[in-house]
Structures are given as C-alpha cells and as structure tokens.
Amino acid sequence: MPGITREEVAHLARLARLELKDEELDHFAGQLDDIIGAVARVSEVADQDVPPTSHPLPLTNVMRPDEVRPSLTPEQALSGAPAQEQQRFKVPQILGEE
C-alpha cells in the first residue's frame, strides 16, 4: 500500500528547507498520504503496456543551434537580488561554525 509517513514528510521538509511545526507535520502528512493514495489508483488501472509518462508531448530531439544570443546586462541580472556586492549575488554564510 503506497503512502507517506510522518517521518518521510519531515525528511522532505528538511530537504526543501521548510520549517514545519509538529501540528503542521501531522496535518500535511495526513493530506499528502491522501493525495498519494489517490494518485496511486492510476497505477491500478494502468497495465504493463502503459509506460510512465514524463512528457505529455510526443516530441524528441528539440535542439537549438550553438549560436550566441544576447544575455542580460549585469544590472538586469542583479535587479532581483536581495543583496549584491562587486557585481555579484551576495548570499548569507553557507557553512556555519564547526
């Protein structure tokens, strides 16, 4: 029986950098379990001859030629950055003290 445990939801939340309170974990674990259960019913009707779909369109080999197109200016690229320094995106400390 597919489903998702509260521990798995906590693990996913940590990977996604989401801080969830205990009651939120309970709440979402229940909801996600229902959703996964509903989606799982698709596999019950799909037989071996129905492959998993990752792309809805029957397209392959969509490629572009290796030709340079104009980029954004550094000002445009940085316009949405919360912080910048030396024409670079400034990000908070990556590793804490060890």
Place this chain on the structure above:
Amino acid sequence: MTVTDLVSYEDALAAYDPVMGLEVHVELGTKTKMFCGCSTTLGADANSQTCPTCLGLPGSLPVVNATGVESAVKIGLALNCTIAEWCRFARKNYFYPDMPKNFQTSQYDEPIAFDGYLDVQLEDGEIFRVNIERAHMEEDTGKSTHIGGATGRIHGARHSLLDYNRAGIPLIEIVTKPIEGAGERAPEVAKAYVAELRELIKALGVSEARMEQGQMRCDVNLSLRPQGTEKFGTRSETKNVNSLRSVERAARYEIQRHAAVLSSGGTIIQETRHFHEDDGSTTSGRVKEEAEDYRYFPEPDLVPVAPSREWVEELRATLPELPRVRRNRLREEWGISAHDMQSILNAGAVDLITATVDAGADSASARKWWMGELARRANEDGVELAALPITPGQVARITALVSDGSLNDKLARQTIEGVLAGEGDPDTVVEKRGLKVVSDEGALGTAVDEAIAANAAIADKIRGGKVAAAGALVGAVMKATRGQADAARVRELILEKLGVEG
C-alpha cells in the same frame, strides 16, 4: 591538525589491493551554454553572461544545445560506448547557491553513452584497459567567492559572492567502472587514463581540456581490500584533482593513508576529501550528515534526446585517429623510444612537434628545440609549452636556418630568445640582432690565420697528426667571431691551411 600517519607504499601494496573509480568532468568548448544561448567566453565581467533560463527565473524554458549533444555522442563513440537510442535529462535537486535554479540539470538512470572502454598505454608500453560505466550530459555551476575567511575558504567565511557566468556551461561527466587489477601501478594507471582521456577530448575537438583552467577535473575514488579478497573496501572520494601529476599523487597518498588506518584496526569513513597541491596530502571534507538525497526526477521542460542510428553512424565516421594509435605511428616515423614519446606527451608537445614537421622541419630538430630550449623556457616561466609566444612555423624556420648553415645552435638559441621576447619572426630577429653566421670566407680565413699564429704549439701538434687538437683552434676562432661562425667550416679551414686531412 595532526599529520596523518602513513605506511610505506610498498607495505601498503604488500597487504592490500587498490580499487579505483575515476570521475572526470569535461567542460565542452561550445560557444553557448547547454540550455540557453548565453556566451561561454572566459574572463567576461561578472554576471554579464546570464539570462532568465540559466538564472532559473520563473517562466523561462531551457532548450538543449545541438553541438553539446553532438559532442557527447562523439565522446561516447570514442570511448567505445553504446549510444542510447532514447534518453532524458533529470533534475538533481539540492540547495546550494552555486546553482540559482536549486537543481542541476543532469542525467540520472538514462545516460547518453554507456558500457565502453579506453585502452591506455603505461610508460613501459603496457596497455591497460579501463572500462567505462557511462558518460552523461550536465551543466557546470556558478563560481563562488567566499568573503571574510582567513584564506578565501568557505570555512569561516561571513558571506559569499556568486558569479553565474559559468552556471550552465556544458559538462560531460565520464565515469569508469571499478578499476581492478592495477596493483602497485594504480596511481600510474589513474594518471595515464586522465592523460589519454585529455588527448582524446582534444583530438575530438570538443574541448581544449586545459586542466589548469578547470576545463577538465577529476575525482578519484579509492578503496583497499586485503590481498586475495574480492569484496570492495569502503572508499574515499578525493575531489577536484586538477593536474595529471596530482591525480597520481592523490591515488598514491590515499593508498598509503587507507593502509595505515586499516592495518591499525581502524575503519575508513566514506567521505569526500580535498587534495593539497603543496604537499600532496588529502584532508577530510565534510562528512555527509545523511545519505545524499537529490530526489532526481525526469526534467519536464526538456524533451527526450533520441539520437538516430544514421546520425550516430555519421558521427562515428568523423572520429579522428585515436591519440594512442597516432602516437605509436609518430613514434615509429620519428624513430624514438616509448619513453621519449611519453616525455613528449607529458610535455604537451606532440601536436607542436607534428606541426613543426608539417612546416618543413625534420623531426629530430623539431623534437630537439621543443623538448630542449623551449621546454626549459616554458618551465622557467611556469606556462604550458603551447602558450609560449612562438609558433611551430617559426621553429621550423629556425631549423631551416640552422640546416642551411646560416645559424649555429648558439645563434639559434638567441634567435628563439628574440622571438619569445616579441622582437618579430626569426628572420627579423636574425637581421636586427645581427646573428648570421660569418660565412664571408675572407673574414673567416683571416680569423683562422690569426688563431694559428697565436697558437703555434697547437698548430704544430695538428701538423704532426694530432687532428683532435684542432678543437682548441676552433674555439679560438669562435671566440674571435663572437660565436657567429659555422664551427664545422672553421674546422675544415684550419685543417686545410695546416695541410692535414680531416
């Protein structure tokens, strides 16, 4: 930090058998990034080569670079791989600011090329087959600068600055199967494999594969198992080893370190390690807090790549002669030993010598100048041989001037010095510096007469049959002409004037 205890290399190999896995990342030399049309030119202003796609802005859509896919297929074919008939890209999810999208577009369980091999030649000529697990397409990350730490390292930094010009540049990751049976030659095999792969990539024309510029990087996975056992030991992964010499040193160091830990009853921790160029050691990176969980899933924004068999065969037909085969052919043509050829390969001189020969020089002279004077200069200046400001055509011209007697070796060296100093092509340097051999027989005759007169005792010895003594008189003439005489012609003149047969 305490110095890690090592056991001697010989003792380590007596007790343990090394198994390696090598992961090499090659940055392709395409004009644009893998999934957008931003330029890949090096040295551009920070964040001047980005767009909504490589910055991961909402609503942007990637489209794969046709040349990137073609390069991947060529690399796969050259590595004797099977080319997938159909494969997809996948998202490798992780939070780290070097990728603004919060995922790297890569390939997961459907690499474009798989199950191949590369035969590498060791210094004594032995061929060792390295089996290839896979080669897949992905993209490079942005470049971080860490601010506030003592040495620019991430540890202790207050904050970091990101330049995303490199984010999205096409990468091909080539992964070997476990390399077993190399024994004490494991470090040499690792180095020879990366060297051969670099030559192959260059011959395919898909990348310049300059390791010192990070266009080719190697991760060395290594484990030991007790001699006579089958089961692999726990491995360490030494990241970003960026020169051929370092690949060999890193493998050697890890063999000695693992052996020290295991033989004292300890256990190897599976971890990433950093290599230090200065002393050839490795130190622990972060021990991963939990198993990697990248939550790979098929990239919905890119359609599958399905290389047609016709296209694959067309590309196969364009593959150049394999570098190893070419080197063996050249070695025979040049009439040199395997060891000499290896030195030429290590010096990065194969193509330079070939081009010099193509420009008219004989192979012995071409080798002599590139592996002698020019290699010495490159070493002094700390640059690659190919980066010296002299062309194979210019070297060929100098060898021509030597062989027609216009220059002797000493003057040729001065001519090279002039060309390297930017004084112009060889003929201009010879002209400006007045380097021509004194071929005016009259002037030379006078100098010879003077030398004979000034060294009567030696002249008598020569008349008496001691032809070898002529060397002293040749020296005197060369000194008088400040080295600008053809020594062989001077010797002839001396013997002629003294009435002796050479």
